[in-house]
Amino acid sequence: MMRPTRNGAQLITNTQGSAPGTGPQPADFTDVRATNLAVVLRFVRENAPCSRADIAASTGLNKATVSSLVADLIDRRLLRETGLTENRVGRPATMLVLDGSPYAAVGIEVNVDYLTAVAVDLKGEALLSWRRAFPGGSASSGQAVAGIAGVARRVVTRMTKEARQVLGLTVAVPGLVDLGGSVRLAPNMGWRDVDLAGDLAKALRDPGFPVLVDNDANLGALAELRFGPHGGVRDLVYLTGEIGVGAGIVLDGRLRRGGAGFSGEIGHIEIVPGGPPCHCGRRGCLEVVAGLGALLDRTVPGGVSPAELEPEIDEVVQRAEAGDPVVLDLLDTLAGNLGRGVGIVANLLNPEVVVLGGYYVKLAPWILARAEQEMLGRALAPGGGGCRLVVSGLGYGAAALGAAARVLDSVDSGRLPAPA
Amino acid sequence: MMRPTRNGAQLITNTQGSAPGTGPQPADFTDVRATNLAVVLRFVRENAPCSRADIAASTGLNKATVSSLVADLIDRRLLRETGLTENRVGRPATMLVLDGSPYAAVGIEVNVDYLTAVAVDLKGEALLSWRRAFPGGSASSGQAVAGIAGVARRVVTRMTKEARQVLGLTVAVPGLVDLGGSVRLAPNMGWRDVDLAGDLAKALRDPGFPVLVDNDANLGALAELRFGPHGGVRDLVYLTGEIGVGAGIVLDGRLRRGGAGFSGEIGHIEIVPGGPPCHCGRRGCLEVVAGLGALLDRTVPGGVSPAELEPEIDEVVQRAEAGDPVVLDLLDTLAGNLGRGVGIVANLLNPEVVVLGGYYVKLAPWILARAEQEMLGRALAPGGGGCRLVVSGLGYGAAALGAAARVLDSVDSGRLPAPA
DNA sequence: AGAGTTAGTTCGTCTAACGACCAAACAAAC
DNA sequence: GTTTGTTTGGTCGTTAGACGAACTAACTCT
Structure with missing residues (x-):
């Protein structure tokens, strides 16, 4: 069987708020590992349930490498083994699926009159979907931050009760959001130069997960890309x-x-x-x-x-x-x-x-x-x-869903939770 | 000194005409090497003349690694050592510069009435710049291909005479060019569905370097990016x-x-x-x-x-x-x-x-x-x-310059010529 | 001359992919 | 049942290549 061609490759970085103009980053072995872990994770997301042999055959990675990567992902509780295949020639394969239970990605969509919060698991399946009134247009930005933080805290405690670790929180805002997560201008909300990402992180007091802010249309696009x-x-x-x-x-x-x-x-x-x-x-x-x-x-x-x-x-x-x-x-x-x-x-x-x-x-x-x-x-x-x-x-919560998708994207591109 | 942060990284492929939808490519050690070779090459391009120590300090790569990478690039005749630094405390540094002599990147800009050809060396310095009348608007696409191929051949023989190896040829066309290098529509040239990249490669009979075709505005942008x-x-x-x-x-x-x-x-x-x-x-x-x-x-x-x-x-x-x-x-x-x-x-x-x-x-x-x-x-x-x-x-030849720049870009992103 | 400083190399370590081999577990053929 | 073939997944040794520390080289300054 022909191995997929390896083209010239180039490393790109993908963080919000990283120093600009730092130029191209050199690569080392951890980058290779992170890349390959992400490749396997994405493959399983798109082809679950599948076996280690399937992964090796389709990605071109060596079987031994795949075994090692899968073991790592299972350690990190991102993958889970399910039953064996039956009625096929040869040794039955142990099937792999994304482990939906240990993690949650949270997205909150801020709007003039309401606020939508969603949490999804690794598979992208909805864990909760709240919608509540929110006096965004009339409140001060400080009050708004407090309100958003309140909802975020409730989502997090709910997830913690379900024994889930929150991988990240992204907030969707209708307005101009700069690359550091500051809202520069949100006419409908009456906001100007609100450091929402910073203020939220402060209000959540060292939440232990990244807090990002992005434009609602950007996140809607991410939602379509993942769930559409x-x-x-x-x-x-x-x-x-x-x-x-x-x-x-x-x-x-x-x-x-x-x-x-x-x-x-x-x-x-x-x-x-x-x-x-x-x-x-x-x-x-x-x-x-x-x-x-x-x-x-x-x-x-x-x-x-x-x-x-x-x-x-x-x-x-x-x-x-x-x-x-x-x-x-x-x-x-x-x-x-x-x-x-x-x-x-x-x-x-x-x-x-x-x-x-x-x-x-x-x-x-x-x-x-x-x-x-x-x-x-x-x-x-x-x-x-x-x-x-x-x-x-995708219905109304599209931006909120996209906000959660953004968290999953960062996992997919190599930012994996540490093993237990 | 603080080492530059290593962010989550992801491998991307960058070929024109590669099969679409092949999904993310896994990485192996050769990718790391290619990435780091490209990092060093780009650093020298932007900071020449510079020493190995400079490269190590700025990129975060280990000194030993830099030495190995530089030796590789010198083997490939991409870098060259120049003199030593003088009048400084400590051991003098051997300075490195791009080696301008062994290679050439060729760009040709097709227009309604004229045709511009340029060749640049690795540094981006012009080796030749021709402009000649070209009955693009009135000729058939077949005649046009023959004309372009003729100019390309003359450029290549000229480069060969100077003992330069041509790394690639890119042609700039004012019109819609698809991702495979086919001109789908060029109203001013009177072209429709001309497989220019394919026809040119055929006319040049296995030229030993990639032949690409792109839109003139796209290549103008590349020219600005590199030479602006x-x-x-x-x-x-x-x-x-x-x-x-x-x-x-x-x-x-x-x-x-x-x-x-x-x-x-x-x-x-x-x-x-x-x-x-x-x-x-x-x-x-x-x-x-x-x-x-x-x-x-x-x-x-x-x-x-x-x-x-x-x-x-x-x-x-x-x-x-x-x-x-x-x-x-x-x-x-x-x-x-x-x-x-x-x-x-x-x-x-x-x-x-x-x-x-x-x-x-x-x-x-x-x-x-x-x-x-x-x-x-x-x-x-x-x-x-x-x-x-x-x-x-950049003056008139911008698109032609950008066409050559596109060839250099492919080198910069890891497609290096083999060592001697 | 000696101290200090900087450059670049050598060597051993370590990560992680890879290839080859092997045992396990099954279906199909006998 | 036994044998054969097939497929899975793991083990082991190899290898590429980045990294850190130690070392040597070559200079300036005092």
Whole structure:
């Protein structure tokens, strides 16, 4: 059997908050070990249950090496042996699966009116999913930090009761988050320059696990990458459909945050020159012509209150289902503008998939086709360069799920818990 | 002294045309060696002349390891020892520099009317720079391949005469190039689905070095990254200013080509809805409102002929220098539209630098300030998220230079020539 | 001359991948 | 049942190569 080719390889580092410009890191044996442990872990995640022999055959690693790596992963309680295979020629194989019981990854999504917390095990299966009211828009950032920390503590104690070790906590915030986990600007929350990652770590008093903060669209993209139906996709853009619109950009399999961490601000791209004014001070931003604010302003009497977005969207859906021509027309216009934004993304980034998330999911029946058609008509590459426009199937907690996925990603890329 | 932190590391592969979806590659000792050889090579490139001790101190590698790695690189004729240091306390250091003499990297830039070939040594210093007329727009793709191959052969024999081994050849093409080096669409050249990389390799009959093809904007970005004055920048966008406008996108230190290789098609983003028609069939594309066609159509009687772009631009420059209000007004409008395009890039990708290349360089005195102001006014992040708009200093052969740089990049990332 | 300082090499240690071999455990053929 | 073949997974010795410590070399300064 042919061994998979070993190409020229290069080491990359993947930490939030590591000193920039330190240049390329040299490699030593521990890096090889970490890489191979991660390779085996990911293989089992994607092919469980599987045997050591399967791993060796598929990855090209030596059988002896695989045995050693698997033993290490079992020591660290990341893998578990299950039963043997039966009714096959030859010695039966002992099957391996991810051990779901000892660990938890926690994600919290902060929003204007509510707060979602999820915990998942190594397999990505949900352990808990809480959603509660949260006066994010009206509270001070200090109060908000206290509130988030409170929820985080409750999740952690719950996990501890289940005898699980928390591997990490990531918080999703709708706004500009820099690479150190500071929230530079979150207009809807009324935040500016809040060191959320630092403050949370302080509030949790040496939690023993990393606390990270990231943009909600970025984490939505990670959620799609891990939990969505996009097998093997390496280039994906996720769009949040809320009052604001944000993009999470994955290229070559990893989030691309830009120089300062502020990539994905598609909501303030000018789509309609001289169009309606945006709260950001400009006009015709994607957000005001394809966000939900514009839609609800014209369908809901008395304007939009962020705290009651969901029932208002539901009303729009009902009226659309009933065939209300005013609503259908507004949705069509929104879809057209959204498609223009997606067209820009397709031309500039050539992703394989653009995923619509947030409230766009509920509106999909009336906007997806038009938006896709608009995108395809605007992309220079024939057929949009292979770009598909699809709807997220992850529901509301997508960013929270992505926040947990970010913790799992750091495990997958070599940051393993120590053996017992 | 503190040793640089070793973060979790992950192996990535970096070949054009490697089978997709093969998953993460496991690492072995040869990968460690290749990585560290590349680390030393890059360090010397950036810090030459330097001693073994310098390398060890800065990279964190052990002195003994550095000695071994340097010996290997000298065997491969990539490094060379120069004189000793003098007048310093302690034993004098033997200084190391890149060995410029044994190798050459070749880049060829194909254009509608001309063809640029450059060869550089390991240091990136130019060995030759040819520019000759080339009936690209009017010839069949077969004739074009023959023409390019002819130039390539002449460059190779010239290099061979200088006792240099050619490490690789990259060809820059203005158009959509897929990940296998096929030109899918090059409107200005009149090409569609030309397997340029394959055809060239065939025409050169087993050349003994890799032949790659890439988009001109992508390679322009690589040229800026390597030869431009942007030390340490990891997120950069390069804009070609020709009749068409293209973008090369570098995020996290590497080109991001998108799912099919078609990223960077900024020229056909709609900037002015309902604006002037573009040859692509749409209206108001960036290319028609900020490309050179629009400018020249209105300043040069009788329209634009691609073959005579340069003198026509020179005339525009002269009239601008003379204060011609019509020209100044047109340039201001162009700058405004360009700035809107750059604003989109800044919002979506948050690069540290956007570099204007091509003929934008000549026009910079009249467009740079306005375009930057427009971009800054459109970026959501304060101060454009740190994004600067600058002018390329590389001159016309930028894409050809970038094509050669791509060859050097593959060396830098571990694809070293074998020892003698 | 001797002390101090810095550069680079040598040597032994250690990690971890690899190849070859082997025992265990089964199915199928006899 | 016995034998044969197949597959799994482990053991053992080899090997690549990074690392640390000790050592030698070559200079400056006093």
